[in-house]
Amino acid sequence: MTAISHPESNAGAVAPEISISEFGAQKALGILASSGKENAGVRVFIKSGGCSGYQYGMAIDDRELEGDTIVYDRGVKLLVDHMSLPLLRGGQVDFVENMMGGGFTVHNPNATSSCGCGHSFRTDSAQAPDGEGSGGCGSH
Template identity: 35%
Template structure:
């Protein structure tokens, strides 16, 4: 397992989002079936860490990914982009063989 990498921009945005949440909150990213390409990323704020969670930290920002989702995200880079289309987290996933235009769903 090579893990997941957070960019500096992603860590900064996660810290901004979590600043208004209760102490100990983390960003949870999971992979669910669905979306226009077969799988989709789901983002949420959570305070509970489960036994099979992988925790990724950078500059005080914490992201948790469950073990099942990790097998689809191993090696991914999580970034935060602000461009003409808008602001969003962008996941560059080396395991994805295709993704949709919105960037939130992919296939393997």
Template identity: 45%
Template sequence: MIQLTEAAVDALRTAIAGSDEPVEGLRLMVESGGCAGLKYMMGLVGEAEPSDVLVEQAGIKVFVDPMSIAYLEGTTVDFVTSLEGAGFTFDNPKATWSCSCGKSFG
């Protein structure tokens, strides 16, 4: 199961409310690339794909494609604000290592 922290839920609710287009939920996926071999991708979407796995938490729908769910199982998504900026972070127990930016892993 993928978990969203309270801060991530709040950030997503704000993003959804501010979207110019209708939003059904968040697409979370893994793609080849990044400095560590795989990278996290996410974005708001208007509808799910038929093959998506649905994770819902606190009214936020998260859509994950079947290939990505194997990499993301057990991941916690957080939203962090610091002096360096603000953004989503991923605590993925399946990642054996990650790059310093935290957006790619291997």
């Protein structure tokens, strides 16, 4: 593991690598409590694909892998692998509810464009992987 930070105890300090909103934390804590996994956290990661080039992924994970950055925010442990961190740095995990239901999303300052459904994004410095990123939101 490369870094551990506690944003709620660092008032006025450097911004955390990643954070979670109050509503997102409430939802995540409920899911983590019912997961049955001791010491679990929310793993936030980036994978290739989606209509804009990259796609967000989240999972309940009780493993801390070599190179992970671990952030504790609002009582939630967030785990980010070393490959995903540069694309997520400064982002905030949130939970949104709408007419289609609800789900977790990432408010990402690194994304320069995203698809209409909010599950995939692109940055200025990255092109969509070959053969990916050309479909609509249904191609996730």
